[in-house]
Amino acid sequence: MKEKVYVLDASGIIGGFISSKHINITNSAVISEIKDLKSQMIVESALKEGTLFIEEPDSDSLNTIQNEIEKSGDVLRLSEVDKELVALALTLKKKHDPIVVTDDYSIQNILKILQIPYKSVLTQGINEIYGWIKICRGCRKKYPANYPEDECEICGSNVYSKRIKK
Ligand SMILES: [Zn+2]
Structure with missing residues (x-):
């Protein structure tokens, strides 16, 4: 069985979703989007504790995402950071069982197409941990x-x- 991992976008981290039960992974582009001091401190301590890891998507996954976006025409509006996060989930899917934690509808839409599960922070994320x-x-x-x-x-x-x- 593949290991369940949470893939966090900025809304997931700022919303306080860092699971203690499963590994949390994000990428450096998401980390650079986090500007508030409190969330930065949470990230720093989670990195130190080994509950949060920073990984980058592979080029294969980035290409797949780019193709999906082009196919969709104007439907999928994703920033560069969003694209990299979705590509990271796709990269992780090769070895793990990723669940993306995000409140962003554009990200959720492309995840549906890619058949990668996601959950929203505001509706259930926090309640699951605390x-x-x-x-x-x-x-x-x-x-x-x-x-x-x-x-x-x-x-x-x-x-x-x-x-x-x-
Ligand atoms: Zn008492």
């Missing part, structure tokens, strides 16, 4: 995120929200 629970400061009892009280029903201490990785 959830919330509430925890009592006193006895550490765990409550669901929608527990309506501020105080623990067991010991009366304050309850606080915590983001957890699923």
